[in-house]
Amino acid sequence: MAWEAAGATLAFLLVGFTLLALVDRLILIEDSTRQWSAVFIYLAAIAGAVWLVRRVLRPRSPETIALEIESRAPKEIQERISTTVELAARRDSGARLSAAMVQQVANEAAECIQALNIDRLVDRSGMRRALRAAAAVGAIVLTLCIPAGLRMRSAYARAFLPWVNMQRLGSTGIEVLTGSTRVVEGEALEVQVRTTGELVADAWLETRQPGGRWQPLRMSEDNAPGRYTLKLGPLHEKVEYRARAGDSRSAAYQIDVLPRPEIASLKFTIQYPAAFFHLSGAAGVRRFFRPGWRNRPPRSGTSASHCR
Numbered sequence: 001m002a003w004e005a006a007g008a009t010l011a012f013l014l015v016g017f018t019l020l021a022l023v024d025r026l027i028l029i030e031d032s033t034r035q036w037s038a039v040f041i042y043l044a045a046i047a048g049a050v051w052l053v054r055r056v057l058r059p060r061s062p063e064t065i066a067l068e069i070e071s072r073a074p075k076e077i078q079e080r081i082s083t084t085v086e087l088a089a090r091r092d093s094g095a096r097l098s099a100a101m102v103q104q105v106a107n108e109a110a111e112c113i114q115a116l117n118i119d120r121l122v123d124r125s126g127m128r129r130a131l132r133a134a135a136a137v138g139a140i141v142l143t144l145c146i147p148a149g150l151r152m153r154s155a156y157a158r159a160f161l162p163w164v165n166m167q168r169l170g171s172t173g174i175e176v177l178t179g180s181t182r183v184v185e186g187e188a189l190e191v192q193v194r195t196t197g198e199l200v201a202d203a204w205l206e207t208r209q210p211g212g213r214w215q216p217l218r219m220s221e222d223n224a225p226g227r228y229t230l231k232l233g234p235l236h237e238k239v240e241y242r243a244r245a246g247d248s249r250s251a252a253y254q255i256d257v258l259p260r261p262e263i264a265s266l267k268f269t270i271q272y273p274a275a276f277f278h279l280s281g282a283a284g285v286r287r288f289f290r291p292g293w294r295n296r297p298p299r300s301g302t303s304a305s306h307c308r
Contacts, residue, residue, distance in 0.1 A: 002053070002056055003127045003130070003131060004052065004056075004126045004127040004129075004130045004131075005049055005052035005053050005056065005130075006049075006130075007127065007129075007130030007131040007132075007133065007134040008048065008049075008052060008130040008133070008134075009045050009048060009049040009052070010134040010137075010138075011130065011133040011134040011137050012041075012044070012045050012048060013041065013042075013045050014134070014137040014138060014140075014141055015137055016041035016044070016045070017038070017041060017156065017159045017160055018137070018140070018141060018144070018156075018159075020034065020037050020038065020041065020159040021152060021155035021156045021158070021159040022155070024155050024158055024159060024168070025150075025151065025152065025155040028168070028244075028247065028249065030214075031162070034158065034159070034162045035162040035163060037162075038159060038160070038162040083105055084102075084105050084106045088102060088106070141156070151169045151170070154166065154167075154168075154169045155169075165251045165252050166251060167248070167249065167250050167251045168248055168249040168250075169248060170246055170247035170248035170249075171197055171198040171246060171247055171248070172195055172196070172197045172198045172199075172200055172245050172246035172247065172248045173195060173196035173197045173248065174193060174194075174195055174243050174244075174245055174248050174249070174250045175193070175194045175195075175196070175250075176191070176192075176193055176242075176243050176250050176251075176253060177192040177193065177194060178190075178191045178192050178193075178253070179253055180253045180254045180255070180256075181253075181255060181256075182255070182256040182257070182258055183233070183235055183255060183256075183257060183258070184257075184258050184259075184260050184261075185235070185236055185257050185258065185259055185260045186233075186234045186235070186236065186260060187233060187234060187235065188231050188232060188233025188234055188235065189231070189232050189233055189235065189255060190229055190230070190231045190232075191205055191219075191229065191230050191231075191232060191241065191243075192222075192227065192228075192229050193205070193219060193227070193228045193229070193243045193245070193250075194224075194226055194227050194228075195226045195227075195228070195245045195246075196226060198246060199226070200245045200246040202218060202219075202245075203218075203219045203221075203228040203243060203244070203245040204216045204217065204218060204219060204243070204244045204245070205217045205218075205219050205230045205232075205241055205242075205243055205244075206241065206242050206243075206244060207232065207239055207240065207241045208239070208240050208241075209237065209238070209239065209240070210238060210240060214242075216244070217230060218230075219243075228243075228245075232255070235255060235257050236257060237257055238254065238255065238256055238257055239254070239255045239257075240252050240253070240254055240255075241253055241255065
């Protein structure tokens with residue numbers, strides 16, 4: 001019964017995610033729709049597995065187990081058991097029966113029961129059906145993943161792991177050249193996208209604030225074939241974006257906005273040649289700073305980096 005629960009749960013998961021992968025492959029659905037669909041499939045599979053396990057582990061009386069085993073025993077043994085029970089009941093009710101005959105019938109029934117293989121009497125038809133269904137669905141999944149043109153491997157990955165940032169592959173390849181980057185607050189950013197494979201008439205850039213709704217923007221075609229650009233900005237807060245062309249959509253990228261740097265303080269330190277420190281007095285200062293030199297002795301409290 002435990003294998004029946006495992007096989008049924010696996011078959012349900014494979015069927016559910018195969019349908020989700022096919023829908024995602026044929027229709028350009030939103031990430032939120034794909035994520036909620038995956039959540040429903042996971043919860044339904046868990047609920048079904050819990051119900052099957054509880055059904056397996058529910059307590060049953062010895063009489064119920066004995067009746068189930070008897071119902072699966074060979075017909076000859078069932079008749080012997082029934083005869084033994086019937087004779088014992090008639091004897092207990094006061095019927096005049098030979099005690100030796102009743103005992104002999106009971107002994108023969110006991111010998112037949114001891115010769116039974118109890119493990120073979122357990123009903124495993126449900127387990128076999130569940131495992132066969134899981135194997136059949138698994139074979140279908142492997143068959144769909146073999147042809148590279150179907151792109152079902154990436155579709156299954158997006159279905160099983162909808163929260164992972166993955167590109168939706170299609171007949172048109174999308175390469176986002178800009179990727180995730182950072183800009184200074186108030187600056188603009190030119191997003192560059194290159195498409196390959198099947199030619200498209202337009203390329204779109206979808207942008208949003210974190211947690212917001214995607215807003216599509218038409219990209220401008222660059223001089224290079226299959227290359228599109230769009231300038232975003234001036235930017236003042238974090239932005240997420242992704243590119244869409246034909247039946248393909250890129251993964252999502254982020255643009256982090258950094259605060260514009262400001263000069264809070266400025267400090268100079270002047271380092272004089274070593275020869276200057278060997279001179280002493282006003283005469284030494286006059287000999288070191290000869291007429292025509294651009295440098296002058298520093299005033300009190302002045303500092304700079306280095307002057308020569």
